[in-house]
Amino acid sequence: MQHAVTDGAEPQPKAHRRRVWWPAALAAAVALGLGVPALVASGSSASGTTASAPANGSPEAGFARDMAAHHQQAIDMSFIVRDRTQNDEVRRLAFDIINTQANQRGMMMGWLDQWGLPQSSGDQPMAWMNMGHAYEAHDGSLMPGMATNADLTKLRGLSGHDAEVFYLQLMVRHHTGGVEMAQGYVDISANPVEKRLAQTMVNGQRSEIDLITQMLHDRGAQPLS
Template sequence: MASGTSASGTVSATPATDSPEAGFARDMAVHHQQAVDLSFIVRDRTADVPVRNLAFDIINTQANQRGMMMGWLDQWGLTQSSQAKPMAWMKMDHAYQPHDGSLMPGMATNAQLDKLRGLSGRDAEIWYLQLMLEHHRGGVAMAQGYVDVAVNESEKRLAQSMVVGQTSEIQLITDMLAERGAKPLS
């Protein structure tokens, strides 16, 4: 990381392009975008108020967080995408192999997205909840992975809030599935 002194005299650090800060911002932005996409799809496929409210919350929260992460990359003078393997910044050997548009753990495949687009009503609600449960589990693991190595305090706070918020939504989604007589995918 390069560092400099701001006008206030505090030392600031600019993350390197291959740093955990940049990698997390890029990867979580991609992960969040899919959650927003899933939520827009279900919003148009059901009239169920609790599912639509959850989708609305996910759209707003994750689009806002995505904007923050893209803004940080811009402030740091870094590109918003990278040729690095997804989650390489975690410095762990991940067994996950990207496939059919699913770039990271928890992300839906293109086939799963197509299935959601073809469903409506209760079937769409259940499929969305099942996909979003997996999506949040993957997101929580990635956010916690960043919290564990974070240097940038602002980004660490955001990642920690993701862990807390999505863990809470995991319980809500699990309860919503049970109310519909459905089980998680795994």
Template sequence: MRRKDWLIGAALGAVLAAGGITAAVASTDDSSGSSGSSDSTKVPSSSSADAGFARDMAVHHQQAVEMSYIVRDRTKNQEIRRLAYDIAQTQANQRGMMLGWLDLWELPKVPPGEPMEWMDMSGMPSAGDGSLMPGMATNAQMKRLGELNGKQAEVYYLKLMTAHHKGGIHMAQGCVERCEVPVERRLAQGMVESQESEVKLMADLLRARGARP
């Protein structure tokens, strides 16, 4: 599959997912009836955990998609290409969902303050190394990934994506604890479970290549 096909597939999946999730959230809101007294009808504020998670995780996911496209063109190993494809498709679809929520809530996609202000980042490494958020790769690291080939590219991708997933898991757990929209909490919990599983898989793939997780 060519890179263009990946991009078209990811974009189409994101559009369909965004439409589906918007309908689901709207349906949840309508279920409270005409009284308007239920908490489920409340639109999150721009500074809420719901909005903050949707904005920040959309950015976080976009980098994972880009990273996966890069390694797809730097290796012929089918196992790595399959993992990269799965991550790109899944995270592009989820990104579409989160941007769909922000549109539904009529909230800006750019945070009013600094990224991650909606949650406690204690215990996570500082993003002061040039990355936008903990777990995200720096511009220099992204450039380096695009310069490697074969096994070197595979190992570097697996290490970058492992760190990326760990940052994403921490963010998703923050939403599970703080978000108020039920469908968003469910998506966040699904992210935690799927990315923890992928971290274990990537550790095995690194060991198989003689590298430390």
């Protein structure tokens, strides 16, 4: 079940690690207005007609769908921990992740809509990415780094310090998988607009992994093996 990003969310703190510039609605509007894929925006034939939008089974469409689903789980986990702890540091991190990943998710959904493609398909997750092997989905973990249904159930049952630690551990693993996916798309992408977003994800989530690892260390814990 997806949450509206504004439901019950607290006003954004004035001082935190990363400033979020766009609300989700604006990000989606930007995606619709400016996020024209290179295959459409710059591609043109000798007759002057623009090239076609990405195909339904293309890496562009596959990455947008899969990363949107990946982001949604991070948003869901952040809403869970927000309600399971009163620690300001963890709640600020959760609020940042909610805002950042909802913004990016809105952009990817906007591109799919612009391309005239469905937001979901019957394709196997990660089919667009040449991993050398198929990702083995299990217990709701559809893509690299995603939490299982059992993980989410456990997180909902924790509170305070225990909830903070498990959330941070899940987010390190989640971000690590997200970086793998985003870098995989950067390596094969022919779409400069979506490629820039993917590179932003790689850079931002690597930085956040370092931050979260330090937060775990401060709590006497380590990332999951």
